[in-house]
Amino acid sequence: MIRDFETADAEAVSAALHEEELPHPVTPPGVLHWRDAQPERARARMWVAEDEGRMVGWAEARLRWTTKAAGIGDLWAYVVPAARGREIGQGLYEETERHLRAVGALVLESWTYTRGGERLLALRGFRAGTRLTAGPGPHGHVDARGPRGQERSGGLPCRAAR
Numbered sequence: 001m002i003r004d005f006e007t008a009d010a011e012a013v014s015a016a017l018h019e020e021e022l023p024h025p026v027t028p029p030g031v032l033h034w035r036d037a038q039p040e041r042a043r044a045r046m047w048v049a050e051d052e053g054r055m056v057g058w059a060e061a062r063l064r065w066t067t068k069a070a071g072i073g074d075l076w077a078y079v080v081p082a083a084r085g086r087e088i089g090q091g092l093y094e095e096t097e098r099h100l101r102a103v104g105a106l107v108l109e110s111w112t113y114t115r116g117g118e119r120l121l122a123l124r125g126f127r128a129g130t131r132l133t134a135g136p137g138p139h140g141h142v143d144a145r146g147p148r149g150q151e152r153s154g155g156l157p158c159r160a161a162r
């Protein structure tokens, strides 16, 4: 079941994000800070996926507000390793895209370090930039280009835009 994130979910979301070594180990206060620090114009929203009462996934989406470029949507979904391959990531992704389109996103950006993430994004029209060999994920980092294909994201493991 996918539903909107609530404050009481922060602990479980953080625990889910710590189930593997990965580049996004956010603490419970960090999860809440992400939500609470966004300005209204970001139209930020988070979702959780539960399976028999257990938190198995999480997603976040917002409009990027730190750039002059209009309509850039930023999204990310995460599913705990044991629950992958059961279309939970797809469901979370669909919530993010639906929301971002509804609030005016013209370009979507994301990043990944898993084969599933590459496949999920590629199937939905995302384009990745240069593949790098170093990084914490099993497939290395994938660098990314910005929405107009000219800027590289540098620090982010992988971002793709369409």
Ligand SMILES: CC(C)(COP(=O)(O)OP(=O)(O)OC[C@H]1O[C@@H](n2cnc3c(N)ncnc32)[C@H](O)[C@@H]1OP(=O)(O)O)[C@@H](O)C(=O)NCCC(=O)NCCS
Residues within 6 Å of the ligand: 075, 076, 077, 078, 079, 080, 083, 084, 085, 086, 087, 088, 089, 090, 091, 093, 110, 111, 112, 113, 114, 115, 116, 117, 118, 119, 120, 121, 123
């Ligand atoms: C990306 C992620 C959320 C996918 O979650 P998931 O629940 O396993 O994904 P789904 O079961 O919905 O599958 C989505 C697609 O990826 C494919 N896929 C999933 N795991 C895969 C794998 N290990 N290898 C290849 N393809 C895979 C599925 O077949 C599906 O494609 P389809 O629509 O052609 O069937 C998950 O791998 C994850 O948490 N990765 C780390 C976070 C991340 O990188 N997020 C970025 C995406 S926004």
